[in-house]
Amino acid sequence: MKKALIATAMLSAVTAALLAAPGDRGPVIPAREPEPEEQARELLAPQAQQNNFPRQVRVQVEMIEMPHELLTELLYRSSPGTADAGMLRDVVQARVKKGDAAILETMICTARSGEKALSESISEYIYPTAYERSQTPNSVSITVNGATATAEDGSTTSPVELAKLIAPPTPTSFETRNCGSTLEIEPTLGGNDKIIDLRFAPDCVWHTGDTYYMEEKDRLGNVTKIQMPVIYSARTTTALTLKDGQYQMPCVLTPKDGKGNPDPSRKVMLFVKCDVLMVK
Known part of the structure; x- marks a missing residue:
């Protein structure tokens, strides 16, 4: 009994020594448990910090060519049931690996929300669009034995001599057509940065040949040709609403054949995808 009392007294003394430190140190106060709102604030702090990072949108456009029968199948x-074309894109990719389809073009462009952007891979084809007609000069001055003689309009009656004076049609106006691939985009973020309103215009242009509007040969054998280019274009201009990382198929196009004419035996599926990128 005496030993038990001594042990109890010693335990009480040790506990008192731990609770009352020497000098200015007071009793040990247990740590305060944070309030539920503080815990939620700490958990959401990284997410709130991420929300402050700027974002931009990367638009990816793919054009995949295949037989018309395969597209119909x-x-x-x-x-x-939705605009999501992810599963269809997976099926088409499997067909590409088998060789049943081929990737015709892939275009990518990145822009900030609400701003337009343009990417181009082109060659500039410049061609005349207006000509000045063939004509003879109003007067001709020649030098004979050191003296100048003037032949007014109509004074020369020889057809051969007149043919020598005719000037061929002369181009007076030109235009430039971009041949290659062009992608113009204007994405707008919304819906907690997960929904994108996209306006875009992909365009693929080929110069497939030339057509002649006039071809003539004068009495001297000089050949004059007026030609215009034949341009084939596969393009679309539309506006879509997409989810971040989601594929959609807005249209199907008809490619050209070897002669530059529409080839209805083949089709081009156009897929578009938007990815919201965080800048950090």
Whole structure:
């Protein structure tokens, strides 16, 4: 009994020594548990910090060519209830690996929300669009034996001599056509930066040949040709609403054949995807 009392007294003394430190140190106060609002604030702090980072949108456009029959089969088997074309894009990618389809073009452009951007891979084809007609000069001055003689209009009656004076049609106006691929975009972020309103205009242009509007040969054998280029274009201009990272198929186009004419036996599926990129 005496030993138990001594042990109890010693335990009380040790506890008192731990609670009352020497000098200015007071009793040990247990740490305060944070309030639920403070815990939520700490958990949401990284997310709030991420929300302060600027964002931009990367737009990816893919043009995939395939036989018309294959396109009809893929569309017949698919029954989309939403605008999401991710599963269809996976099926088309499998066909590309098998060699049943081919990637015709891929264009990527990045822009800030609400701003326009343009990417181009082109060659500038310059061609005349207006000509000045063939004509003879009103007067001709020649030098004979050191003296100058003037032949007024109509004084020379020889057809051969007149043919020598005729000037061919002369181009007076020119235009430039960009041949290659062009992508113009204007994305606008909304819906907690997960929804994108996109206006875009992809365009693929080929110079497939020339057509002649006039071809003539004068009495001296000189050939004069007036020609204009033949341009083939596959493009679309539309506006879509997309989710971040989601594929959509806004249109199907008809490619050109070897002669530069529309080839209805083949089709081009156009896929577009927007990715919201955080700048940090």
